[in-house]
Amino acid sequence: MAASCVHLAFLLCFMIPATIASPRSLRESPADASWPTTFFEVDRPLRPPSGSSGPCSTLLLSTSFGSTFAKPPATAAYSPPRCLAAAGGRASAISLAVLEWHATCRGAQLDRTFGVWLGGAELLRGSTAAPPPNGIVWSVSKDVTRYASLLAAGRSTLAVYLGNLVNSTLPGVYHANVTLHLYLRRAPATRPPPATAPADLVVPVSRALPPNGGGLWYQIQSATDVQSTSVALPSNTYRAVLELYVSSHGDDESWYTNQPGYRNGPFREVTVRVDGVLAGAAWPFPVIYPGGIYPLLWRPVAPIGSFNLPTYDVELTPLLGKLLDGKAHEFGFAVTNALDVWYVGANLHLWLDPGSTTTTAGLTSYVAPPANAASSQSGDPVDTHYQATANRTFSATGWVKSSYGNITTNATQTFGLEYTLTFETLDRTTVARAGVSATDHAGGVLYTEQTRRSFPLGWIYEQGRLTVTHGLDETTVAAGRWWTGPGYRSVRITQSSVVEDEEGGGKAWGVRQAYRYEATDGCYLRNVTSSGYGVVSDHSNKVCVKGGAVRATSAGDGAVRAALPAVAGAGKAAGLVRN
The missing domain is CATH 2.60.120.230 (Jelly Rolls)
Known part of the structure; x- marks a missing residue:
């Protein structure tokens, strides 16, 4: 196998790109090319x-x-x-x-x-x-x-x-x-309830424009690269949340498909550091850009999250004890196993005490063991199986004394990755859990929010047909005296994109996507099927039916994976691919 074909993520390059190179293999124009x-x-x-x-x-x-x-x-x-x-x-x-x-x-x-x-x-x-x-x-x-x-x-x-x-x-x-x-x-x-309404102040943690221009994001170019800036917090801050924006490009655009031992493997973690100390992390959603893997897979339905990239919140409130001294502190960003280049930026959301000019804070517990990552490879030289796993836990607890009283905040994060790659298939799932709870001096719950995200991604290539399945499953449960938003919120998205060879050397392609939003304040369903550049069906509904095939529940990762084959199989029923 040629060196350029070692990376199976490039679509089994000795099988598929031969058709990519042929001009007539791509249906580049819809029926009416004037529009x-x-x-x-x-x-x-x-x-x-x-x-x-x-x-x-x-x-x-x-x-x-x-x-x-x-x-x-x-x-x-x-x-x-x-x-x-x-x-x-x-x-x-x-x-x-x-x-x-x-x-x-x-x-x-x-x-x-x-x-x-x-x-x-x-x-x-x-x-x-x-x-x-x-x-x-x-x-x-x-x-x-x-x-x-x-x-x-x-x-x-x-x-x-x-x-x-x-x-x-x-x-x-x-x-x-x-x-x-x-x-x-x-x-x-x-005045809205404290701590859970939009922040009183949003402080950018972004790059100043260099002389040659470009975006305001930091550029992380290697696994050892740390980009940072100094920020001084107002003295009356009583809650702080860092919102992360991340995206992968260049050599790391398709990091999530890397086989172990190639291009630093399939595990990436964005870490946030305050004065060099780990303050939290984000395991990125595997965003596929509209030209990624195989461009026809995403026409006209774009990959999940590609037009509006997701962000990731890191609760910094337990660490306010070291940040409220009136001095500037270094906020740094790094990407584990990174290759050139990642764009990283952040916004610091701060809640300020209207009843005082100064708050005091302290850290009571901090647990941040290193992330664990492992990989293996089967000994079969013909049908090699690659496997990788990773996990991380983080927890911090601190108190803040303000005009609202003495509030104790606990923030936790747990992450897990499972990855399997064979010659024809990829199957990976990332699960990320985050929790924050704030209690008063008597132990009463002011607000609590628990979020679980699952990111399944897979593909299978067989008999000239490539099927890519992609998903996002996010559930948030929140409560407390200060909480005014939905107590339950769930978003579940499954996407299956298919491209296959046609007689005569052309390509047929299509997408089937199911979107389900369900919350205590309402719900929304949408199912879309496309074939070529045309939309075959597009149905939406504001009423959620219990017992539906993609019902948002507290089920585990197996529920997400079970839904994906059904979505992929719908391509045949819609005439997207041929037997």
Whole structure:
């Protein structure tokens, strides 16, 4: 086997790329090549709470991205919309804030990474689609209510970076509009419950623009690379949460498919350090970009999380004892086993005590053993099996004394990875659990939140057919005297994409995706099937039926894996592939 074929993640390169190289093997144009194709990521609509007014919509920026790689971002002056000022200008007047990215591109182009920042705080990171020659159009809507204090703070600068390269082969220029939609509370805004409402202050932990431009994210280029910056916290902080943005590129774009012993293996962990001490971690969701693995798999339905990359919260409240001394502290980021390059950035969400100018805090327990990772390889030289496992636990407890009393906060994280790779198949699942609980001096629960995420990913290649299954299963249970949001919230997404050889050397492809959101305040179902560039069916419902095939429950990882074959098999029923 040639050296370039050692990495099975590149789609068993001696079997598939022969068809990739043939121009007639790709159906690059829909039936009507004069119209752009609408690409989309399956998601739920964002609806404001009852009694809200709006939307009040403001176009923040409209620009084009041609040859923009390593150049400064496009910028625009930002001021809070007039409707917010008319409502008193307070962040608490915002019931829902939605940031909309709408873009078009005519002409062939690759998928590119973009980011949106306000005052240096990252609001959105995503990938563009990989457009066919006839062009594309797509939109992303993200709930940015948690940045309400930033949106209401006053004049600032909006920055948008999209590193695009244009040449005779890839002439596509991306044209983008960024719009903010605000929904406001009709009743006079009152101060929301402490600690669980949007933070009083959002502090960017991002890179200053270098002279040659680029995005505001840190670039992690190796397993030993640590990027950091100094931040001083306000003296009256009583809760702190670090929100992480991460994405993999270059040599590590498809890290999640690496076989053990190749390109540092399939395990990656993003660690957060405060003054060099581990403060928490994130095990990234395996985001597949729209041009990843095999581009036809994601046309027109984009891979899960690719247009709106997920973020990861790290609870820092137990560590406030070392952060409230009035001095600047180093916040650092690293990626275990990283290759060049990872983009990492963060926002520090801080809750401030309105009843005092100074809070005091202390750490009572801290447990952070090293992550465990192991791998093995079968001895069969023909049908080699690779296996890998990893796990990590973290726990910290601390107290904070403020005008709300003496509050003890416990934060925990546990992670696990199972990975198996053979010549024809990949099967991996990451499970991440995070918990935070805050109690008063008498032991009463002020708020508690437990979240479980599962990220299954697999593929199988047989008889000229490649099937990639992808999923996200997230469940959150929350309660307490200060908690006002949904007590239960579950999102379960399964996606199966198929591409296979046709007689005459062409390709047929299609996607089947099921989306289910279920919470104490409502639910939403959506099932989409596509064939080629066309959508065969798209059904949605606001009513969840108990006992459904993809019912959101507290079931274990087996439930997620059991759902995936059924979704993949639906491709045949929809006529996506042929027997």
